[in-house]
Amino acid sequence: MHPILDGLKQGIVLGAAVVSVMLPPMSGVRTAPSPVAAVPAAALAAPPAPPRFADFQAESPSDAVRHIADWVTDSRDNRGMGYVIIDKQDARIWVFAPDGRLQAATPVLLGAATGDDSVAGIGQRPIAEVRPEERTTPAGRFVAEPGRNAQGEDVVWVDYGAAVSMHRLRAIEPKERRHERLASPTPEDNRISYGCINVPPAFFDAVLKPAFDKRRGVVYVLPETKALADVFASYDVAKKHRPATF
Numbered sequence: 001m002h003p004i005l006d007g008l009k010q011g012i013v014l015g016a017a018v019v020s021v022m023l024p025p026m027s028g029v030r031t032a033p034s035p036v037a038a039v040p041a042a043a044l045a046a047p048p049a050p051p052r053f054a055d056f057q058a059e060s061p062s063d064a065v066r067h068i069a070d071w072v073t074d075s076r077d078n079r080g081m082g083y084v085i086i087d088k089q090d091a092r093i094w095v096f097a098p099d100g101r102l103q104a105a106t107p108v109l110l111g112a113a114t115g116d117d118s119v120a121g122i123g124q125r126p127i128a129e130v131r132p133e134e135r136t137t138p139a140g141r142f143v144a145e146p147g148r149n150a151q152g153e154d155v156v157w158v159d160y161g162a163a164v165s166m167h168r169l170r171a172i173e174p175k176e177r178r179h180e181r182l183a184s185p186t187p188e189d190n191r192i193s194y195g196c197i198n199v200p201p202a203f204f205d206a207v208l209k210p211a212f213d214k215r216r217g218v219v220y221v222l223p224e225t226k227a228l229a230d231v232f233a234s235y236d237v238a239k240k241h242r243p244a245t246f
Helices: 003-022 063-075 178-183 201-211
Strands: 083-087 092-096 102-107 140-148 154-159 164-168 191-193 197-199 217-221
Touching: 063 083, 063 092, 063 217, 092 201, 102 201, 154 201, 154 217, 164 201, 191 197, 197 201
Parallel strands: 083 217, 164 197
Antiparallel strands: 083 092, 092 102, 140 154, 140 217, 154 164
């Protein structure tokens, strides 16, 4: 063999031996993981919930009633309870299932005085001492529950401290013509009570009483002198869920 080729072979063999001594076996090799591209936070976020609207069936509510019903249904402000909306300007009650489906609606009688606040301490005063200008149905959000009044009648208490409840219409004083007022086609003559919500007896028994059968519910009494935004922290459901434009 040529001396030069022989020397090259020996050098290659020696170099391979040195490398094998210096390098660890492959089974023990630990390599750093390949960098993973960061996932944008928007990709990890859950998709936005679709808007939820109240189902009014075939009824046509006022803009204020629809606004509050949609907001309650979308925000779940009713906390899983059935809810009621009292529209004082239209003298009408709307009863909803917890999911926002309208159960029924009907005219009602309301407090004779215009206003959105109860007089302090009015619930502790004899009814004969309540002055005409104090006979208001207060506006606001109330957690209502079934109970009985001083006469032993079953009622739904809206504001127990102010002695405001929803109860069956009762014609105690004939000259007040409460039944005729309730049956009239306009709400102008539906203001006659001391502050309570007078409900047609058949509606109370068939709709309202089952809705509050041994359970609480939420009553939203819409204002008539205050702005809606001053009473409820509501929002426009369609606008809130409208996709942003850039």
